[in-house]
Amino acid sequence: MKFKTFAMFVGPSVFLMLLFIAFPLVAVLVNSFQVTQPVFTTQEVETCSAGFLQQTCTTEVKTIPVLDENGEIITTTKWVGFSSYANVLGGERFTRALSNFDFGAILAIDFWKALRFTLTFTLITLPCVLGLGLAIAIVVNNATRAIKGPVIFLSLLPFIITPVIGALSIRWLFYGDGIVTVWLEAWFNTDLSIAANGWAVEFLMMFYRVWHVAPFAFVIFYAGLQTVNQDTLESAIIDGASRWERLRYVVIPHLMPLIVFITLIHLMDAYRAFEEVIGFSSESLRITLQYLTYDYLQPDDAGNRQISSASASAMLTMVGVIVLLAAPLRRTWRDHRG
Amino acid sequence: MSDASLPRAMRQPFSLKFASNAFLLFWLLLAAFPLVWVLVMSFKSPVDAFSSSAADVLIGPRTVADGNGYSVIDIALGILVFWLSIKAATKWLSPMAAGDGFLQKVFSWAIISVGFAALFILGFFVVAPWVAAPLNALLGPLGTPVIGLTAQHYEAVWVENAFYENFRNSMIVTFGVVTVSLTVGTLAGYGLARSGSTFAFWILIIALIFRALPPSVLVAGYLPVFINSAEILRPFLGENAPTLYGQPLAVIAVLVSINQPFTIWMLRSFFQNIPVDLDESARVDGCTHFQAFRWVIMPVMWPGVITTGLFSFLLAYNDFLVTSLLLDASNQTMVPAIAGYFNRETTTTDQVEAIAAAVSITAPLFLLVMIFQRQIVSGLTAGAVKG
Incomplete structure (x- = not known):
């Protein structure tokens, strides 16, 4: 294919990716070093109220934003270097906590709290997703043919459902006097309040993620199980391998590329976890890195969005993505080189 | 498969079979229970829906x-x-x-x-x-x-709270995203599948990196530009320069671009399954590349396009982050709109209405899995087979 034809085919897609992915990335990088603020001016204001014999007057110095001729607030953009980063990372509080070796204080800072949770979340859900997915695939493969269709249908539901709603449907089972909480309370004879307990909420968020992603792992492992070499399995039986040994030494090595694939996809997706925070309303207890950026972007009570801090936290999130992808990308590059 | 046809060593003892089927049953319960329970709750009066007795929730x-x-x-x-x-x-x-x-x-x-x-x-x-x-x-x-x-909660959600407006916005956004991303994506996927150049390789690698980017990183870049776009674009477009913030069209463009890396990877793997001989014979018969693509490759490519379309649909329909940040309240889509219900959940009635809205959002997805189960499974495995 000539380069010109290739460019015609790929052009629109590359244009969109440049305009809406590459360009915003550069904009975020630039924004993270700048702060845009309204210009303020100080003004003396004398307010008088009626009093007996004479008025009581007070003079105050007020800070008010400067308006231009259209009545809009004038803003200036200042180059602030790394101060937005320092702000997101916790600045003074962080260095003080670090010098005291006070990890509790570090984890009270939003960014470190989000980082801690995101990493724990990603690393704990990964083996659960792989294990549960493989178990379901083996069990379905073992089931009678007639029920496989309906079983796959039911299993796909948690995967296909809107993430926020999936999280909500689990939240409604547990929060308040949810039915499962009532059962647990009756079983252990205690009083539980799930929504107020950070660790319980953290567990529910992980449970939701495993419930949501396990079907994806299941479908891929199930497809992989169909291509296991039957001859190898039979030779293993003749050699006297037990069921467990056959699984361990024949089936799992065969599925290894799929395990790597699911691991990569899951690491990418769990690292940008976000919907859990919305679904479980865990803003005050547990937040993720992506939620941190989202939170800075949300307008506050005065309608201002902290674009600069959002950009800084977005760039810090990017660092994690690069670390995550470094190993697989190097492998792909080696494969391509030949 | 009957037991007699199997070699003896492959036969499973009863205990193993039992454990296997019990685990399967357990998983099915786990997968379906939250959804079924929410469905049941949505049809009850608030007192019953949040009752602590399971029987009360079921019978009402x-x-x-x-x-x-x-x-x-x-x-x-x-x-x-x-x-x-x-x-x-x-x-x-x-x-x-x-x-x-x-x-x-x-x-x-x-x-x-x-x-x-x-x-x-x-x-x-x-x-x-x-x-x-x-x-x-x-x-x-x-x-x-x-x-x-x-059905009173459904009535309250759809009629009183005008959920149909959110539904219409969702449909506009998803329809736009699916059509545009398939059009742009099939062209690019075909080009990438048929070109072995290093340039094509680099496009794919960069797309993979883009695939891993959290959308909030990108939205941080769009927001200031979109909010001030009228002033930025005025020198080029004159007085009717639009404010992109709150425009469904802008959201469609953003979602298409964010999903583009995923789309081109998936379509490329489908195009690679179509033998190159097919284009070559068309080229020998005098077709240009584009004619070969349009009249020879596309007719056999429909299953791949449908599968990719399904995933584009899901990505756009399920999106919360981009639509909630880039659309304002007047043209909000369904998923962010539901957040409004549980932010103001003061009464149990509000909560049950949120549940009814959630079920309303899920119902189309349920139908989608029913009709397109095979395509979804093939789409999930398409990327994995190559490893």
């Missing part, structure tokens, strides 16, 4: 007391109507809408579902109550209400 004594009870006869009639309308839809409507091509199939499915819905609504809300009322009065104990079901 309070809902019955509110006059929304149904007797055994009502239920039997309801099931009869359901069964008859399925029968009628498959027997009369399917032959009418039979066809070979993909478009005909979509069309026939649409006709069948519309016909089914019409029959069902007519039977359920007009004929069944008309027959049931005198029967209930006649039969005494069989006619007393045993189970409570009410």
Whole structure:
């Protein structure tokens, strides 16, 4: 294919990716070093109220934003270097906590709290997703043919459902006097309040993620199980391998590329976890890195969005993505080189 | 597969079979229970829906007391109507809408579902109550209400809270995203699958990096530009420069671009399964690259396009982050709109309405899995097979 034809085919897609992915990335990088603020001016204001014999007057110095001729607030953009980063990372509080070796204080800072949770979340859900997915695939493969269709249908539901709603449907089972909480309370004879307990909420968020992603792992492992070499399995039986040994030494090595694939996809997706925070309303207890950026972007009570801090936290999130992808990308590059 | 046909060593002891099936049952319960429970809750009065007794949630004594009870006869009639309308839809409507091509199939499915819905609504809300009322009065104990079901929350959500507006916005955004990303994506996927150049390799690698980017990183870049776009674009477009913030079209462009890396990877792997000989023979016959693509490759590519379209649909339909940040309240889509319900959850009525809204959002997805199960499975495995 000539380069010109290739460019015609790929052009629109590359244009969109440049305009809406590459360009915003550069904009975020630039924004993270700048702060845009309204210009303020100080003004003396004398307010008088009626009093007996004479008025009581007070003079105050007020800070008010400067308006231009259209009545809009004038803003200036200042180059602030790394101060937005320092702000997101916790600045003074962080260095003080670090010098005291006070990890509790570090984890009270939003960014470190989000980082801690995101990493724990990603690393704990990964083996659960792989294990549960493989178990379901083996069990379905073992089931009678007639029920496989309906079983796959039911299993796909948690995967296909809107993430926020999936999280909500689990939240409604547990929060308040949810039915499962009532059962647990009756079983252990205690009083539980799930929504107020950070660790319980953290567990529910992980449970939701495993419930949501396990079907994806299941479908891929199930497809992989169909291509296991039957001859190898039979030779293993003749050699006297037990069921467990056959699984361990024949089936799992065969599925290894799929395990790597699911691991990569899951690491990418769990690292940008976000919907859990919305679904479980865990803003005050547990937040993720992506939620941190989202939170800075949300307008506050005065309608201002902290674009600069959002950009800084977005760039810090990017660092994690690069670390995550470094190993697989190097492998792909080696494969391509030949 | 019967046991006798298997070699002895492959046969499984009863205990293993039992454990295997028990685990399967456990997983199915785990997968379906939250969804089924939410569905049940959405039809009950708030007191029943949040009752601490499971039996109360299922039967709904309070809902019955509110006059929304149904007797055994009502239920039997309801099931009869359901069964008859399925029968009628498959027997009369399917032959009418039979066809070979993909478009005909979509069309026939649409006709069948519309016909089914019409029959069902007519039977359920007009004929069944008309027959049931005198029967209930006649039969005494069989006619007393045993189970409570009410559609009042759905009515509140869709009619009073104007959820149909959010539904319409969702449809605009998803339709736009699916059509644009498939058009742009098939072209790029084909180009990338047929070119072995290093440039193509680099595009794919960069797309993979883009695939891993959290959308919030990108939205942080869009927001300031979108909010001030009228001023930024004024020198080029004059006085009618648009403010992109809050525009569904801008959101469509953003979602298409964010999903583009995923789309081109998936379509490329589908195009690679189509033998190159096919284009080459078309080229020998005098087609240009584009003609070969349009008249030779696309007709055999439909399954891949449908599968990718399904995933684009899901990505756009399920999106919360981009739509909630880039659209304002007046043209919000369904998923962010639901957040409004549980932010103001002061009363249990609000919560049950949130549940009804959640079920409303899930219902189309449920239908989608039912119709396209095979395509979804093939799409999930498409990327994985190559490793």
